[in-house]
Amino acid sequence: MNTVLILIKRNIKLFFKDKGMFFTSLITPAILLVLYTTFLSNVYRDSFEMNLPDMVKLSDELMGGLVGGQLISSLLAVSCITVAFCSNFLMVQDKANGTIKDLRISPVKVSTLAFGYYIATLISTLLICFAATALCLVYVAFIGWYMSVSDVLFLLLDVVLLVLFGTALSSVINFLLTSQGQISAVGTIISAGYGFICGAYMPISSFSSGLQRVITFLPGTYGTSLVRTHAMGGALNEMVNQGVPSEVVDSIRDAVDCNIYFFNDKVSISSMYLILGTSVAVLVAVYILMNSIRKKV
Amino acid sequence: MKDIIKIDNLCKSFGDVKAVQNLRFRVKEGELFAFLGVNGAGKSTTINIMCGQLLKDSGNIEIDGQNLEHNLEEIKNSLGVVFQNSVLDSALSVYDNLQCRAALYGITGAAFKERLLKLAKLLEFEDLLKRTVEKLSGGQRRRIDIARALINNPKILILDEPTTGLDPQTRKTLWNVISMLRKNENMTVFLTTHYMEEAAEADYVVIIDSGKISAEGTPLELKNTYTGDFITLYGVDEAMVKTFGVEYEALRDGYRLFVPNTAKATELIIKYPDVFFDYEITKGKMDDVFLNVTGKKLEGEQ
Numbered sequence: 001m002n003t004v005l006i007l008i009k010r011n012i013k014l015f016f017k018d019k020g021m022f023f024t025s026l027i028t029p030a031i032l033l034v035l036y037t038t039f040l041s042n043v044y045r046d047s048f049e050m051n052l053p054d055m056v057k058l059s060d061e062l063m064g065g066l067v068g069g070q071l072i073s074s075l076l077a078v079s080c081i082t083v084a085f086c087s088n089f090l091m092v093q094d095k096a097n098g099t100i101k102d103l104r105i106s107p108v109k110v111s112t113l114a115f116g117y118y119i120a121t122l123i124s125t126l127l128i129c130f131a132a133t134a135l136c137l138v139y140v141a142f143i144g145w146y147m148s149v150s151d152v153l154f155l156l157l158d159v160v161l162l163v164l165f166g167t168a169l170s171s172v173i174n175f176l177l178t179s180q181g182q183i184s185a186v187g188t189i190i191s192a193g194y195g196f197i198c199g200a201y202m203p204i205s206s207f208s209s210g211l212q213r214v215i216t217f218l219p220g221t222y223g224t225s226l227v228r229t230h231a232m233g234g235a236l237n238e239m240v241n242q243g244v245p246s247e248v249v250d251s252i253r254d255a256v257d258c259n260i261y262f263f264n265d266k267v268s269i270s271s272m273y274l275i276l277g278t279s280v281a282v283l284v285a286v287y288i289l290m291n292s293i294r295k296k297v
Numbered sequence: 298m299k300d301i302i303k304i305d306n307l308c309k310s311f312g313d314v315k316a317v318q319n320l321r322f323r324v325k326e327g328e329l330f331a332f333l334g335v336n337g338a339g340k341s342t343t344i345n346i347m348c349g350q351l352l353k354d355s356g357n358i359e360i361d362g363q364n365l366e367h368n369l370e371e372i373k374n375s376l377g378v379v380f381q382n383s384v385l386d387s388a389l390s391v392y393d394n395l396q397c398r399a400a401l402y403g404i405t406g407a408a409f410k411e412r413l414l415k416l417a418k419l420l421e422f423e424d425l426l427k428r429t430v431e432k433l434s435g436g437q438r439r440r441i442d443i444a445r446a447l448i449n450n451p452k453i454l455i456l457d458e459p460t461t462g463l464d465p466q467t468r469k470t471l472w473n474v475i476s477m478l479r480k481n482e483n484m485t486v487f488l489t490t491h492y493m494e495e496a497a498e499a500d501y502v503v504i505i506d507s508g509k510i511s512a513e514g515t516p517l518e519l520k521n522t523y524t525g526d527f528i529t530l531y532g533v534d535e536a537m538v539k540t541f542g543v544e545y546e547a548l549r550d551g552y553r554l555f556v557p558n559t560a561k562a563t564e565l566i567i568k569y570p571d572v573f574f575d576y577e578i579t580k581g582k583m584d585d586v587f588l589n590v591t592g593k594k595l596e597g598e599q
């Protein structure tokens with residue numbers, strides 16, 4: 001047990017001390033923040049106002065709660081995955097610089113090494129994502145707080161699940177990488193691509209129907225939807241309380257991906273949790289399998 | 298002395314390339330064994346197979362009485378390896394690096410601290426424990442590399458070109474430590490090197506070329522077989538040297554004569570006792586042995 005703990009400590013320390021890996025992991029959230037402060041905030045605000053009936057006027061605080069909820073949900077949904085990938089790049093770096101060869105010369109089991117990478121990535125990513133969640137909640141508290149205690153707790157659960165998903169996905173993908181160049185390529189693809197396909201940069205509902213259908217097969221989509229539901233749920237409920245017709249609120253839920261439709265069937269929250277949880281289990285199983293059938297040349 | 302490493306008929310190919318072909322040699326416990334060859338000769342392939350990093354195609358390897366195929370874990374416990382390139386984590390401290398390495402062998406807590414203190418004293422890095430590796434000099438880093446390889450108290454220390462790129466003083470320090478370990482702990486040292494003066498200190502030398510053994514023996518045997526002797530003669534004129542009928546070269550203050558062996562040198566001295574009043578006889582160098590055996594020069598030799 002001590003061996004695993006010391007390996008985990010080594011991996012976590014290396015991630016936080018390697019400025020390259022650490023700052024790369026924060027690129028996507030930074031892009032989102034820049035996009036938001038430059039124009040997305042106004043786009044979101046205008047979009048909400050356009051969808052409201054003429055007689056309904058929302059307070060600035062409620063509008064802030066809606067827009068802020070959408071921002072933080074996008075930011076957290078992406079960060080949980082990109083940070084996990086960057087943290088798990090240590091596994092690839094160890095291959096690229098020959099460290100793994102040295103580690104495998106010792107009698108330590110391959111499974112212990114793999115577990116060490118997985119848990120270290122999980123802890124590093126959770127630390128960063130919980131810190132990001134705390135900052136996001138402080139931000140929402142400033143611009144319009146409508147979240148209940150259960151919303152916050154579910155949001156934390158969503159973050160944990162997404163981090164588990166990101167860690168498992170990155171473990172499977174990074175297992176196949178061996179060089180610094182591949183790290184850069186995958187890092188770029190994940191940072192740029194995942195934000196789009198999970199609906200962080202643009203709501204999935206704004207994509208073509210064909211693309212929307214493809215995206216509903218990706219488990220990460222449901223993670224984003226869960227985070228968004230809990231980040232925006234309080235503000236949307238408040239709209240109903242203030243007399244906004246529930247049909248209007250429902251259409252907003254559809255527009256911002258709180259509701260996801262799988263072949264026209266609305267996916268329930270419990271199903272989303274089930275999909276995400278099952279995906280994590282399957283990816284972890286694949287990772288274990290990959291390690292166990294790893295062949296020597 | 299028992300054989301601590303036994304390799305028989307070892308073969309390994311990568312596609313059409315035969316990296317190692319029917320390799321067979323023995324390493325005796327406590328000896329300094331030099332494994333020489335140019336890059337691509339098959340040294341690293343052999344070491345990687347011995348460490349369980351590559352699968353062999355055929356042949357048999359026994360290390361410390363354990364068969365590689367059946368007792369890899371036990372074998373790993375008896376090996377320590379220093380690679381040519383340092384594999385220390387640069388961002389971590391010396392202490393963290395060694396703690397992590399020790400943990401891989403199940404050495405933790407008090408056992409680790411005890412081993413660390415012993416190694417720190419032996420390799421003189423007590424004052425470097427808290428320093429991050431990236432702030433160490435090349436020589437300091439190499440000492441930590443060796444400490445890392447010794448952390449599990451191995452019976453066999455594999456040194457894969459350990460002194461490449463090091464200054465002479467650091468090389469000397471490292472060899473002093475290795476000599477001490479061999480003397481005090483009867484540690485077997487398996488060395489690959491580009492420095493022939495290091496190979497000359499070995500108890501036994503194997504030279505491989507294109508995956509096959511080209512020559513093996515003690516340095517003396519190899520020198521006697523593959524090089525001649527040199528007589529450096531002072532205080533004579535060239536006309537006299539010419540009468541010996543041997544190949545020679547002029548030096549600033551004398552002549553260096555090339556003779557096929559020591560017997561021929563003795564014969565000359567007995568024949569011309571009046572001329573040989575100030576002279577020295579030396580064996581050929583390991584560089585010459587290597588060159589004559591393989592027809593190639595080792596990169597990095599000095």
